[in-house]
Amino acid sequence: MKHPLACLFALLPPLVLASEIVVTAPAPEAAAARTPQTCAFPGLQLPANTVVYAAGGYSGKALDYEIDQSGNSAGMMDVTVHNPEQPVVLMLGAYDPTVWRLYRSSSTRILAVLLTGYHRQAMVGLPAGTPTLISYYDNNGACGSHYVDADNLKPLNPLSRQLFGRAVSRVYLAQEGSISIGVPIPAGTVLQSENSQQSQPFRDRSAPLAGAAGLVQALQRGQLRRAGPADAQAWAKAVASKQPPADVPPIAGSRAGRLKVPEFHDGYVVLRRFTYPAGLYGAHAVTFFIPAGVPTPNGNPGHSAVYDFNTLQCHGGLCDAQ
Template sequence: MAAILFLFSSTSLAQDLKKVDFEAPAADACAFENLTLPKDLRVYAAGAYSGRRLGYALDESGHEATRFDITVNSPSQSVALLLGAYEPSVWNISWSKGTRIVAVMISGYHHQAVVGLEESVPVLKSSYDNPGPCGYFYVSGAQSGSVNPIARKLFQQPVNQIFPGYSDGTILVGDSLSIDSELLTSPWSGQAAIDSAVAKGLLRPATPADTEAWALLTTARSRPGLDKAYVVLAPFTYPSGLSGADPATFFILRNVPRPSGNPGQSAVYDFNSLTCSGPRCVR
């Protein structure tokens, strides 16, 4: 009964700490594999101690996650980015039409994650808490001096310009933008889109209490697994990319509308109808 009360308590749900884990793989060497550097390359560094606070955790540090919204405007020259913050942060990237981002490194003291880039853009991650071969840096006061040695390793040149951020997390990198500038970003799909929905409070990671509640209400012989399992808290659209090796598990709370879109091969446990749909359902 306690599990059921937990599941349907909006107060408990609102107080849940939302944990996001976007992964950019750590490299074996401080280098971008098979990257050909363009002759017109500009190396820009951006960041701050922290960005806009998000109210959920990104890692096990116990620090609240922050977010940076990076807009890159350099239509006349190719750009490489060095992005760094002390606090665990999500870097959301957009760029102006004609801008070409050739590579991105994210770094900091705590865990860092990047979203919005095209899949073809290589990303390196190397931080103090998630050590990689490049060491770590963050763009804040005296710490900014550590970006040049890394820039020389990765791009054979120093940083051309540093763009510091502020508490709202918004940073324009490159040239100034006109009001009618067209900005581009890659749509999030699969796990990145799910993580974004967690950050917005539309989903939360499922817990053993959720699977226990399902078992009690349905007399199911087995409990659903918790790997990539999420509770739907508000109107939500299933993202693309939930088929093949990347399906998820969704629990739809009572009085929450069924999500729109295609869940792919995901399992959908609906507390409104006490039914499950999808090939991964546990009976």
């Protein structure tokens, strides 16, 4: 479900691919970006013809790692800007943890960037020294936690006027993690970017790989093994042994003492300390069995069912279904 602090940005023409991308020397995020204590760009002076473009989406193209402790896998947003006639200010926002990767034509001047969202937002590709504010819910950013949503335009113009003294000129929605901002890019245009390939420095090294890749990683490390019918039978017997027999008469034709055995299609037994990978929601949810004496895993199991022999309780979105 979308967070109520949504804000929008509108539909974008199809991305025009340039014939070449030039990547220049790395520029660390910390050199230009900061978490605002107040929602302002002190001392920023914009030419009268500066335009404000707002863009983003709920999430970018899925990455196989995390960049924060939210329990959500990160996404990548590729942003291309070509606007040679007027200098540009960008307001970018996403809900999920996102690495924004910026490319621009040599004739495009980007004067400032506001990066907002609910979970962590990070950026590569900006010219060194570009004034940048990063404000999102998890860092209590002073500019709020706005992200792209087509149902709510109202927060955009007030925030733009507060920061830049003018309304947003146009809004753009991401299409499969890509956004093209400004005018169409002529064929053969060379796009410039600083540090655009260096998204890995934002990776949370304490977190496992996300989703199925994280489960494979845990199998290889000996933290998990595949679960089978014997594990489900063991669970049913353990639960039955702790429950007193019901004081009810038997039903004719029923099988007395029938065990309630969990059903699952993708199950794992936790063997030692383990952190749930991010992204175990919906079709990616699985089943975990935690034997007695094995510590409760860290992280968020998402919608997965967790059968804990330590408590003989099942937790998670799949428990009722199973």
